[in-house]
Amino acid sequence: MEAIVQQFFNLGIMERALPLILAGLEQTIVICLLVIPLGLIGGLTFAIISLSRLRIVRWPAMAGIDFFRAIPPLVLLIFIYAGLPFAGFRPSPMLAVAIAFFLNTSSYYGEIYRAGIESVGQGQWDAARSTGLYGYQTLAYVVLPQAVRNVLPDLVSNTVEVVKLTSIASVVALPELLYSADMARSVTFNSSPIVLAAAIYLVMLWPIVRLISRLERRVAA
Amino acid sequence: MEAWSRFLDTFFNWEVIERYFPAIMKGVVVTIEIAAAVVVTGTLLGLALAIVRTFRLLAVNALIVVFVDMLRALPPLVLVLLVYFGLPNIGINLPSFAVLWLVLALVLAAFAEEIFWAGILSIPKGQWEAARCTGLGFLGTLVYVVLPQAIRLTVPPLTNRTIAITKNTALGTVIGVGEILNQATTAQSFSGNATPLMMGAIAYVILFIPVVVLGRFLETRFAWRRV
Numbered sequence: 263m264e265a266i267v268q269q270f271f272n273l274g275i276m277e278r279a280l281p282l283i284l285a286g287l288e289q290t291i292v293i294c295l296l297v298i299p300l301g302l303i304g305g306l307t308f309a310i311i312s313l314s315r316l317r318i319v320r321w322p323a324m325a326g327i328d329f330f331r332a333i334p335p336l337v338l339l340i341f342i343y344a345g346l347p348f349a350g351f352r353p354s355p356m357l358a359v360a361i362a363f364f365l366n367t368s369s370y371y372g373e374i375y376r377a378g379i380e381s382v383g384q385g386q387w388d389a390a391r392s393t394g395l396y397g398y399q400t401l402a403y404v405v406l407p408q409a410v411r412n413v414l415p416d417l418v419s420n421t422v423e424v425v426k427l428t429s430i431a432s433v434v435a436l437p438e439l440l441y442s443a444d445m446a447r448s449v450t451f452n453s454s455p456i457v458l459a460a461a462i463y464l465v466m467l468w469p470i471v472r473l474i475s476r477l478e479r480r481v482a483a
Numbered sequence: 484m485e486a487w488s489r490f491l492d493t494f495f496n497w498e499v500i501e502r503y504f505p506a507i508m509k510g511v512v513v514t515i516e517i518a519a520a521v522v523v524t525g526t527l528l529g530l531a532l533a534i535v536r537t538f539r540l541l542a543v544n545a546l547i548v549v550f551v552d553m554l555r556a557l558p559p560l561v562l563v564l565l566v567y568f569g570l571p572n573i574g575i576n577l578p579s580f581a582v583l584w585l586v587l588a589l590v591l592a593a594f595a596e597e598i599f600w601a602g603i604l605s606i607p608k609g610q611w612e613a614a615r616c617t618g619l620g621f622l623g624t625l626v627y628v629v630l631p632q633a634i635r636l637t638v639p640p641l642t643n644r645t646i647a648i649t650k651n652t653a654l655g656t657v658i659g660v661g662e663i664l665n666q667a668t669t670a671q672s673f674s675g676n677a678t679p680l681m682m683g684a685i686a687y688v689i690l691f692i693p694v695v696v697l698g699r700f701l702e703t704r705f706a707w708r709r710v
Contacts, residue, residue: 337663463557
């Protein structure tokens, strides 16, 4: 018991690691503010393209979505960070993270938007068009608001996944929350900094996870 | 032309492909082994937890909810590092393969429990009552009437979640599990060439595209929620 407290809940070590970990938290928030809007916008774009009536446009978009959903994000990130320099393009860790996350999260958000748009009945399109709205106006004012409402739990739950996923940026030495905690761990030979980081993730995400459970149950019922 | 051949030389170098093909294949085997172990143990544990939850024992259910929520809110990489570096210091030594398996199976169990539980809740009360009226006991009702219907509903969300978590086997590279990504990065640093990374990426696509397509098929086939 004593050993567990010493090793995982050592308040002295946590206190010393705190400034470093808070700086990491700041980086994590910066990454989130960068990649979540990028993914939401990219996903919407992918979804609209993949619903196009033109096969030549639709198929590459769907293939792209499937391709980037099949590749683990860490593989994508390492490929961009460690592979592209061989081709003469040397992205900074932040740029590599932004590109990898854009490709990965856009595909996931894209699938969700697509399911949402498909869940809105054809009658809605027809009715909106017959009132004189253009196609893009129908999409923006009639279909999307309903589509987003239908898939809101999935959008929120995917956003939680994106926030959790930012932890893989530590692998390319971007000093975010987990990277800072792991630095502190390797200096102190003690796991308490990682427990502290875990606690911070929990404080950020637990309320949202609870909310998702309730949203999902309401829709399912 | 010059640039094209340099591109091929960097990302599709035949000599490098030949030399590191066996290593990447070894990684593929390890990835499949871990993925299979995680899927089987994770879903079974998740189902077991969901069944325990139907008994509605207050204290036990509170524990299950806390366990599930924590594993859903924590990034898997945090758990991997915590278990891998933390346990040896309190005298528990697990090989990195076991650490990855343990963490991913627990994460999958948490998500699976939530999905199975939502499936069980979505079965109307009348089904329970009718089954009990025919003389089936609580467990009989659960096993023969409720679960068969509930599990059908859980197929699409569970498939998609399982795919997402199986892809996390790539996290094993951080603690030195010899899966695809680990073999690829090792080969890349030995050969000084990006081809092994390309091979690793292609291996993942070949492994996972079929399951991603299957997941989408199941989603339209068993459409959940929207009735």
